[in-house]
Amino acid sequence: MTTASKDRLRLWLRLLGLTRHVDGHLRDKLRVEFKTTLPRFDVMAALSRHPEGLKMSQLSGVLRVSNGNVTGIADRLAEEGLVERVPVPGDRRAMILRLTAAGNAEFAEQASAHEGWINDMLHGISAADARQMAAQLIAVAQAAENKEKIDDPSHA
């Protein structure tokens, strides 16, 4: 392999290392301080951005996870009264999932703590550097996605 390839591999390993580290820390915090998990947080975050709720399929779409996955997480959140399933008028197959009042209140606390944890962990980065790196990562992600479309045009 080329040296450029090795450089990219090393970049990937760094990216993965940092992400896993931060990710693991967030999971620990959510577990210890809120007795919840990152997937549950992700579901509630998505619903929070859509106060009217989301169909199960829309939810798995925005989270980019499988349908069955969301079913299980929604089941557990519903048991605790944090989300509720609402039938969709005119389509008896579909269900809208949305936060309950309790879910909204709970998520507001979690989201605030979440932002604080990340701010703490990434405190070594200035706001300007953070913006610059974020922009660079967007470019990388776009390049990767374009590459995929060229290799496999079926994804539209």
Added chain:
Amino acid sequence: MTTASKDRLRLWLRLLGLTRHVDGHLRDKLRVEFKTTLPRFDVMAALSRHPEGLKMSQLSGVLRVSNGNVTGIADRLAEEGLVERVPVPGDRRAMILRLTAAGNAEFAEQASAHEGWINDMLHGISAADARQMAAQLIAVAQAAENKEKIDDPSHA
């Protein structure tokens, strides 16, 4: 929250997005092309770097996953003859896990393909940019780890 905090949050979301995207792609490729998984690949990669093998506890240490996790993955790899458990002379509690000849051959193919997939996905980044970003990420990770030691000195 401050705007700096929002900038760091956005950086984290970008980092997470890109990492999940690449990670998911790698898992797909490993499944389709090698009928294996990323955790199995990670275990074999660690063993490949230590031809003499690693004790189960060392392995879970370098991979930063739980002991029980490695037990299950090692079981399945051993069933397929890719790794083997060797007793440690002088300590009947411990076991060394190491790649078999078949495991070594299989991993060599996987590792080469793996580097190629990453090179393809990150092809939008020049070698120089990759090195620069990797260096930046190292600095971020170090800042995060120092922060943790200050907050919780128990980790030494």
Added chain:
DNA sequence: CTTAATTGCTTTAGGATTAAAATATCTATA
């Protein structure tokens, strides 16, 4: 030497994840 603490690994219980199969419903077409 005996016992207490530690160490190394596996097991267990529960949640997360996927692909694929199963169900139920809807829609378009003949």
Added chain:
DNA sequence: TATAGATATTTTAATCCTAAAGCAATTAAG
């Protein structure tokens, strides 16, 4: 209006993952 195909969700089977408990063996303290 049948019915064939598409769509929305759930279920199933397998792996992954963790924390905590359990077991066996080693080490340290007295």
